[in-house]
Amino acid sequence: MNHDATPLQLWILFAAMGLVTLVARASFLLLQDRWTMPAVVRRALPYVPPAVLAALVAPALLEPSGRELLVADVRWIAGAVAVAVAWRTRSILATLGVGMGVLWLATALAGAVA
Amino acid sequence: MLSAMSFSWEAYRSGATDVAPIVAGILPFGLVTGVAAANVGLAPHEAVGLSALVFAGASQLAGLALLGQGAGFVVIVMTTFLINLRMAMYSASLAPWLERLRPGTRLGLSYLITDQAYAFAILRFPHEPHVGRRRDYFLGTATPLLALWLATTWAGARLGVELPPSWQLEFAIPLMFLALLAPAVRDRPGLVAAAVGALLAIALRGLPFNLGLVIAASAGIAAGAVAEATGFGRRADAAASAGVSERAPGRAPDRGEERP
Numbered sequence: 001m002n003h004d005a006t007p008l009q010l011w012i013l014f015a016a017m018g019l020v021t022l023v024a025r026a027s028f029l030l031l032q033d034r035w036t037m038p039a040v041v042r043r044a045l046p047y048v049p050p051a052v053l054a055a056l057v058a059p060a061l062l063e064p065s066g067r068e069l070l071v072a073d074v075r076w077i078a079g080a081v082a083v084a085v086a087w088r089t090r091s092i093l094a095t096l097g098v099g100m101g102v103l104w105l106a107t108a109l110a111g112a113v114a
Numbered sequence: 115m116l117s118a119m120s121f122s123w124e125a126y127r128s129g130a131t132d133v134a135p136i137v138a139g140i141l142p143f144g145l146v147t148g149v150a151a152a153n154v155g156l157a158p159h160e161a162v163g164l165s166a167l168v169f170a171g172a173s174q175l176a177g178l179a180l181l182g183q184g185a186g187f188v189v190i191v192m193t194t195f196l197i198n199l200r201m202a203m204y205s206a207s208l209a210p211w212l213e214r215l216r217p218g219t220r221l222g223l224s225y226l227i228t229d230q231a232y233a234f235a236i237l238r239f240p241h242e243p244h245v246g247r248r249r250d251y252f253l254g255t256a257t258p259l260l261a262l263w264l265a266t267t268w269a270g271a272r273l274g275v276e277l278p279p280s281w282q283l284e285f286a287i288p289l290m291f292l293a294l295l296a297p298a299v300r301d302r303p304g305l306v307a308a309a310v311g312a313l314l315a316i317a318l319r320g321l322p323f324n325l326g327l328v329i330a331a332s333a334g335i336a337a338g339a340v341a342e343a344t345g346f347g348r349r350a351d352a353a354a355s356a357g358v359s360e361r362a363p364g365r366a367p368d369r370g371e372e373r374p
Binding site for chain 2 (some may be wrong): 002003005007009010011012013014015016017018020021022023024025026027028029030031032033037040041042043044045046047048049050051052053054055056057058059060061062064065067073075078079082083086087090091092093095096100103104107
Protein backbone atom coordinates (compact mmCIF):
# COMPACT_ATOMS: atom_id res chain seq x y z
CA MET A 1 0.00 0.00 0.00
CA ASN A 2 1.34 3.42 -0.87
CA HIS A 3 2.10 5.88 1.87
CA ASP A 4 0.21 9.18 1.99
CA ALA A 5 2.93 11.45 3.38
CA THR A 6 4.36 14.52 1.69
CA PRO A 7 8.07 14.42 0.84
CA LEU A 8 8.80 16.81 3.71
CA GLN A 9 6.87 14.65 6.17
CA LEU A 10 8.77 11.61 4.93
CA TRP A 11 12.17 13.20 5.50
CA ILE A 12 11.16 14.41 8.97
CA LEU A 13 10.03 10.87 9.77
CA PHE A 14 13.28 9.34 8.48
CA ALA A 15 15.33 11.88 10.43
CA ALA A 16 13.39 11.10 13.61
CA MET A 17 13.88 7.35 13.05
CA GLY A 18 17.59 7.97 12.57
CA LEU A 19 17.79 10.17 15.66
CA VAL A 20 16.21 7.65 18.05
CA THR A 21 18.44 4.95 16.58
CA LEU A 22 21.49 7.13 17.14
CA VAL A 23 20.39 7.71 20.74
CA ALA A 24 20.44 3.93 21.32
CA ARG A 25 23.77 3.53 19.54
CA ALA A 26 25.54 6.44 21.21
CA SER A 27 24.00 6.01 24.67
CA PHE A 28 26.74 4.29 26.65
CA LEU A 29 29.57 5.39 24.38
CA LEU A 30 28.88 9.03 25.30
CA LEU A 31 27.47 8.48 28.79
CA GLN A 32 30.73 6.99 29.99
CA ASP A 33 32.25 10.47 30.39
CA ARG A 34 29.77 11.29 33.17
CA TRP A 35 28.87 7.93 34.56
CA THR A 36 30.96 5.00 35.63
CA MET A 37 29.42 1.71 34.76
CA PRO A 38 28.68 -0.38 37.86
CA ALA A 39 30.94 -3.41 38.18
CA VAL A 40 27.98 -5.77 37.91
CA VAL A 41 27.07 -4.31 34.50
CA ARG A 42 30.65 -4.51 33.28
CA ARG A 43 30.84 -8.13 34.29
CA ALA A 44 27.75 -8.92 32.26
CA LEU A 45 29.01 -7.24 29.07
CA PRO A 46 30.89 -10.27 27.67
CA TYR A 47 27.53 -11.99 27.35
CA VAL A 48 26.00 -9.33 25.11
CA PRO A 49 27.18 -10.97 21.85
CA PRO A 50 26.01 -14.55 22.48
CA ALA A 51 22.71 -13.48 24.06
CA VAL A 52 21.69 -10.85 21.49
CA LEU A 53 22.86 -12.77 18.42
CA ALA A 54 21.14 -15.96 19.60
CA ALA A 55 17.94 -14.01 20.23
CA LEU A 56 18.19 -12.61 16.68
CA VAL A 57 18.93 -15.97 15.08
CA ALA A 58 16.59 -18.43 16.81
CA PRO A 59 13.13 -17.12 15.85
CA ALA A 60 14.23 -16.30 12.29
CA LEU A 61 15.77 -19.73 11.77
CA LEU A 62 12.62 -21.48 13.01
CA GLU A 63 10.27 -19.45 10.81
CA PRO A 64 8.72 -22.24 8.71
CA SER A 65 8.69 -22.05 4.93
CA GLY A 66 5.62 -24.26 4.63
CA ARG A 67 7.50 -26.89 2.57
CA GLU A 68 8.12 -30.13 4.38
CA LEU A 69 10.49 -32.98 3.66
CA LEU A 70 9.41 -36.13 5.52
CA VAL A 71 8.54 -34.75 8.95
CA ALA A 72 10.33 -31.42 9.19
CA ASP A 73 10.09 -28.07 7.46
CA VAL A 74 12.92 -27.73 4.94
CA ARG A 75 14.15 -24.62 6.76
CA TRP A 76 14.47 -26.52 10.00
CA ILE A 77 16.53 -29.18 8.27
CA ALA A 78 18.79 -26.58 6.65
CA GLY A 79 18.93 -24.62 9.90
CA ALA A 80 19.99 -27.66 11.92
CA VAL A 81 22.76 -28.49 9.45
CA ALA A 82 23.87 -24.86 9.40
CA VAL A 83 24.07 -24.78 13.21
CA ALA A 84 26.37 -27.80 13.12
CA VAL A 85 28.52 -26.30 10.36
CA ALA A 86 28.75 -22.91 12.09
CA TRP A 87 29.69 -24.61 15.34
CA ARG A 88 32.36 -26.82 13.85
CA THR A 89 33.91 -24.57 11.21
CA ARG A 90 33.23 -21.04 12.59
CA SER A 91 33.33 -20.08 8.94
CA ILE A 92 30.86 -17.56 7.57
CA LEU A 93 31.18 -18.77 3.99
CA ALA A 94 30.77 -22.44 4.96
CA THR A 95 27.71 -21.64 7.07
CA LEU A 96 26.05 -19.59 4.34
CA GLY A 97 27.05 -21.99 1.56
CA VAL A 98 26.07 -25.24 3.25
CA GLY A 99 22.93 -23.73 4.79
CA MET A 100 21.62 -22.46 1.46
CA GLY A 101 22.77 -25.63 -0.34
CA VAL A 102 20.90 -27.90 2.05
CA LEU A 103 17.84 -25.64 1.84
CA TRP A 104 17.79 -25.85 -1.96
CA LEU A 105 18.43 -29.60 -1.94
CA ALA A 106 15.73 -30.26 0.68
CA THR A 107 13.27 -28.05 -1.22
CA ALA A 108 13.99 -29.92 -4.46
CA LEU A 109 13.60 -33.28 -2.72
CA ALA A 110 10.39 -32.14 -1.03
CA GLY A 111 9.06 -31.20 -4.46
CA ALA A 112 10.08 -34.56 -5.89
CA VAL A 113 8.53 -36.50 -3.00
CA ALA A 114 5.27 -34.55 -3.05
CA MET B 115 45.56 13.96 23.52
CA LEU B 116 44.58 11.38 20.96
CA SER B 117 43.75 13.85 18.24
CA ALA B 118 46.96 13.09 16.43
CA MET B 119 46.45 9.34 16.60
CA SER B 120 47.43 8.11 13.20
CA PHE B 121 45.15 6.08 11.00
CA SER B 122 46.11 2.45 10.47
CA TRP B 123 45.24 1.24 7.01
CA GLU B 124 46.42 -2.18 8.06
CA ALA B 125 43.78 -2.37 10.83
CA TYR B 126 41.16 -0.96 8.46
CA ARG B 127 41.96 -3.53 5.77
CA SER B 128 41.87 -6.27 8.34
CA GLY B 129 38.31 -5.25 9.29
CA ALA B 130 37.23 -5.00 5.67
CA THR B 131 38.69 -8.44 4.95
CA ASP B 132 36.88 -10.00 7.90
CA VAL B 133 33.54 -8.55 6.87
CA ALA B 134 33.80 -9.60 3.20
CA PRO B 135 32.15 -13.05 3.52
CA ILE B 136 28.91 -11.65 4.92
CA VAL B 137 28.22 -9.78 1.70
CA ALA B 138 26.22 -12.87 0.78
CA GLY B 139 23.93 -12.17 3.73
CA ILE B 140 23.71 -8.38 3.35
CA LEU B 141 22.85 -8.56 -0.33
CA PRO B 142 19.40 -10.14 0.05
CA PHE B 143 18.77 -8.08 3.20
CA GLY B 144 19.40 -4.78 1.40
CA LEU B 145 17.51 -5.79 -1.74
CA VAL B 146 14.48 -6.89 0.30
CA THR B 147 14.55 -3.57 2.17
CA GLY B 148 14.78 -1.62 -1.09
CA VAL B 149 11.89 -3.53 -2.62
CA ALA B 150 9.84 -2.93 0.53
CA ALA B 151 10.52 0.80 0.15
CA ALA B 152 9.41 0.74 -3.49
CA ASN B 153 6.29 -1.19 -2.52
CA VAL B 154 5.07 1.59 -0.20
CA GLY B 155 5.73 4.16 -2.91
CA LEU B 156 9.14 5.52 -2.00
CA ALA B 157 11.41 6.80 -4.75
CA PRO B 158 14.92 5.28 -4.92
CA HIS B 159 16.51 8.42 -3.48
CA GLU B 160 14.07 8.32 -0.57
CA ALA B 161 14.86 4.66 0.06
CA VAL B 162 18.58 5.49 0.12
CA GLY B 163 17.91 8.47 2.40
CA LEU B 164 16.13 6.18 4.84
CA SER B 165 19.03 3.73 4.70
CA ALA B 166 21.57 6.50 5.27
CA LEU B 167 19.70 8.05 8.19
CA VAL B 168 18.71 4.86 9.98
CA PHE B 169 21.21 2.20 8.76
CA ALA B 170 19.41 -0.61 10.59
CA GLY B 171 17.63 -3.14 8.40
CA ALA B 172 15.10 -4.75 10.70
CA SER B 173 13.77 -1.39 11.90
CA GLN B 174 13.62 -0.04 8.35
CA LEU B 175 11.53 -3.02 7.24
CA ALA B 176 9.19 -2.57 10.20
CA GLY B 177 8.96 1.19 9.65
CA LEU B 178 8.17 0.74 5.96
CA ALA B 179 5.45 -1.81 6.74
CA LEU B 180 3.89 0.60 9.24
CA LEU B 181 4.16 3.48 6.78
CA GLY B 182 2.27 1.43 4.22
CA GLN B 183 -0.45 0.71 6.76
CA GLY B 184 -0.88 4.42 7.43
CA ALA B 185 0.48 4.25 10.98
CA GLY B 186 1.18 7.54 12.75
CA PHE B 187 4.51 9.31 13.15
CA VAL B 188 4.87 8.52 16.86
CA VAL B 189 4.10 4.82 16.40
CA ILE B 190 6.70 4.45 13.66
CA VAL B 191 9.40 6.33 15.57
CA MET B 192 8.70 4.43 18.81
CA THR B 193 8.78 1.10 16.99
CA THR B 194 12.10 2.04 15.41
CA PHE B 195 13.50 2.93 18.81
CA LEU B 196 12.35 -0.32 20.42
CA ILE B 197 13.66 -2.51 17.61
CA ASN B 198 17.02 -0.76 17.82
CA LEU B 199 17.19 -0.76 21.60
CA ARG B 200 19.55 -3.74 21.40
CA MET B 201 22.14 -1.32 20.03
CA ALA B 202 22.30 0.31 23.48
CA MET B 203 23.66 -3.05 24.65
CA TYR B 204 26.25 -2.94 21.88
CA SER B 205 27.08 0.61 22.90
CA ALA B 206 27.67 -0.47 26.50
CA SER B 207 29.71 -3.44 25.36
CA LEU B 208 31.95 -1.37 23.08
CA ALA B 209 32.31 1.55 25.49
CA PRO B 210 35.18 0.18 27.62
CA TRP B 211 37.19 -0.52 24.47
CA LEU B 212 36.77 2.94 22.96
CA GLU B 213 36.73 5.14 26.03
CA ARG B 214 39.98 6.90 25.24
CA LEU B 215 38.68 8.34 22.01
CA ARG B 216 37.28 11.85 21.81
CA PRO B 217 33.50 12.19 22.28
CA GLY B 218 33.03 13.36 18.70
CA THR B 219 34.84 10.31 17.38
CA ARG B 220 32.76 8.06 19.60
CA LEU B 221 29.57 9.70 18.32
CA GLY B 222 30.69 9.12 14.75
CA LEU B 223 31.55 5.50 15.44
CA SER B 224 28.23 4.91 17.17
CA TYR B 225 26.35 5.86 14.01
CA LEU B 226 28.12 2.91 12.36
CA ILE B 227 27.09 0.32 14.96
CA THR B 228 25.22 -2.58 13.39
CA ASP B 229 24.74 -6.18 14.48
CA GLN B 230 27.41 -7.27 12.04
CA ALA B 231 30.06 -4.62 12.70
CA TYR B 232 29.55 -5.08 16.43
CA ALA B 233 29.91 -8.86 16.23
CA PHE B 234 33.24 -8.58 14.40
CA ALA B 235 34.56 -5.75 16.55
CA ILE B 236 33.89 -7.37 19.90
CA LEU B 237 35.68 -10.53 18.80
CA ARG B 238 38.70 -8.59 17.65
CA PHE B 239 39.06 -5.84 20.26
CA PRO B 240 40.64 -8.06 22.97
CA HIS B 241 43.47 -8.76 20.50
CA GLU B 242 44.06 -5.11 19.61
CA PRO B 243 45.98 -3.42 22.42
CA HIS B 244 45.83 0.02 20.83
CA VAL B 245 42.58 2.00 20.85
CA GLY B 246 43.43 3.68 17.53
CA ARG B 247 43.71 0.32 15.84
CA ARG B 248 40.41 -0.76 17.39
CA ARG B 249 38.82 2.39 15.92
CA ASP B 250 40.28 1.66 12.50
CA TYR B 251 39.37 -2.02 12.56
CA PHE B 252 35.81 -1.03 13.43
CA LEU B 253 35.77 1.49 10.57
CA GLY B 254 37.07 -1.26 8.29
CA THR B 255 34.11 -3.49 9.09
CA ALA B 256 31.45 -0.77 9.27
CA THR B 257 32.10 1.50 6.30
CA PRO B 258 31.94 -1.25 3.63
CA LEU B 259 28.71 -2.42 5.27
CA LEU B 260 27.29 1.10 5.02
CA ALA B 261 28.30 1.42 1.35
CA LEU B 262 26.83 -1.99 0.56
CA TRP B 263 23.66 -1.16 2.47
CA LEU B 264 23.12 2.05 0.52
CA ALA B 265 23.89 0.37 -2.81
CA THR B 266 21.64 -2.64 -2.26
CA THR B 267 18.65 -0.67 -0.93
CA TRP B 268 19.01 1.66 -3.90
CA ALA B 269 19.14 -1.29 -6.30
CA GLY B 270 16.15 -2.92 -4.64
CA ALA B 271 14.09 0.27 -4.83
CA ARG B 272 15.27 1.15 -8.35
CA LEU B 273 14.72 -2.23 -9.91
CA GLY B 274 11.81 -3.12 -7.67
CA VAL B 275 12.53 -6.72 -8.53
CA GLU B 276 11.50 -9.29 -6.04
CA LEU B 277 14.18 -11.92 -5.76
CA PRO B 278 12.80 -15.13 -7.26
CA PRO B 279 10.93 -16.64 -4.27
CA SER B 280 12.13 -20.13 -5.18
CA TRP B 281 15.71 -19.06 -4.36
CA GLN B 282 14.61 -18.41 -0.77
CA LEU B 283 17.52 -15.97 -0.46
CA GLU B 284 16.00 -14.31 2.61
CA PHE B 285 17.12 -17.41 4.51
CA ALA B 286 20.68 -16.12 4.13
CA ILE B 287 19.86 -13.40 6.69
CA PRO B 288 19.46 -15.68 9.75
CA LEU B 289 22.35 -17.81 8.43
CA MET B 290 24.54 -14.71 8.47
CA PHE B 291 23.66 -14.03 12.11
CA LEU B 292 24.22 -17.69 12.94
CA ALA B 293 27.72 -17.52 11.50
CA LEU B 294 28.40 -14.46 13.68
CA LEU B 295 26.93 -16.19 16.74
CA ALA B 296 29.14 -19.30 16.66
CA PRO B 297 32.46 -17.57 17.44
CA ALA B 298 30.71 -15.37 20.03
CA VAL B 299 30.00 -18.42 22.19
CA ARG B 300 33.36 -18.98 23.81
CA ASP B 301 32.69 -20.85 27.04
CA ARG B 302 29.92 -22.38 29.09
CA PRO B 303 28.51 -19.14 30.53
CA GLY B 304 28.42 -17.86 26.94
CA LEU B 305 26.51 -20.96 25.93
CA VAL B 306 24.06 -20.37 28.77
CA ALA B 307 23.60 -16.76 27.62
CA ALA B 308 22.95 -17.91 24.04
CA ALA B 309 20.56 -20.71 25.06
CA VAL B 310 18.48 -18.48 27.33
CA GLY B 311 18.44 -15.70 24.71
CA ALA B 312 17.39 -18.10 21.96
CA LEU B 313 14.67 -19.94 23.90
CA LEU B 314 13.12 -16.76 25.31
CA ALA B 315 13.24 -15.07 21.91
CA ILE B 316 11.30 -18.01 20.45
CA ALA B 317 8.81 -18.00 23.32
CA LEU B 318 8.28 -14.22 23.14
CA ARG B 319 8.35 -13.75 19.37
CA GLY B 320 4.67 -12.76 19.35
CA LEU B 321 5.28 -9.62 21.41
CA PRO B 322 4.82 -6.30 19.61
CA PHE B 323 7.66 -3.96 18.63
CA ASN B 324 10.21 -6.79 18.72
CA LEU B 325 10.14 -6.43 22.51
CA GLY B 326 10.72 -10.18 22.80
CA LEU B 327 14.21 -9.65 21.38
CA VAL B 328 15.20 -7.07 23.99
CA ILE B 329 13.72 -9.05 26.88
CA ALA B 330 15.26 -12.33 25.70
CA ALA B 331 18.66 -10.73 25.13
CA SER B 332 18.64 -9.03 28.54
CA ALA B 333 17.70 -12.29 30.26
CA GLY B 334 20.41 -14.13 28.32
CA ILE B 335 23.06 -11.60 29.36
CA ALA B 336 22.00 -11.88 33.01
CA ALA B 337 21.97 -15.69 32.79
CA GLY B 338 25.50 -15.69 31.39
CA ALA B 339 26.75 -13.46 34.19
CA VAL B 340 25.03 -15.61 36.82
CA ALA B 341 26.46 -18.79 35.28
CA GLU B 342 29.92 -17.29 35.46
CA ALA B 343 29.47 -16.06 39.04
CA THR B 344 28.30 -19.47 40.22
CA GLY B 345 31.31 -21.13 38.61
CA PHE B 346 29.25 -23.00 36.06
CA GLY B 347 31.85 -22.41 33.40
CA ARG B 348 34.87 -23.35 35.42
CA ARG B 349 35.29 -26.90 34.25
CA ALA B 350 34.93 -26.02 30.59
CA ASP B 351 37.36 -23.17 31.03
CA ALA B 352 40.07 -25.26 32.60
CA ALA B 353 41.29 -26.30 29.18
CA ALA B 354 41.22 -22.78 27.83
CA SER B 355 42.15 -20.66 30.80
CA ALA B 356 44.28 -18.42 28.63
CA GLY B 357 41.24 -17.40 26.66
CA VAL B 358 39.35 -16.63 29.84
CA SER B 359 41.91 -14.34 31.38
CA GLU B 360 42.18 -12.52 28.10
CA ARG B 361 38.51 -11.61 28.08
CA ALA B 362 38.45 -10.87 31.80
CA PRO B 363 35.03 -9.29 31.99
CA GLY B 364 34.79 -5.78 33.31
CA ARG B 365 38.43 -5.08 32.87
CA ALA B 366 39.07 -1.66 31.47
CA PRO B 367 41.18 -2.58 28.48
CA ASP B 368 42.96 0.71 28.20
CA ARG B 369 44.22 1.21 31.71
CA GLY B 370 47.70 2.56 31.50
CA GLU B 371 47.80 2.61 27.76
CA GLU B 372 48.98 5.88 26.27
CA ARG B 373 49.10 7.27 29.73
CA PRO B 374 52.32 8.18 31.46
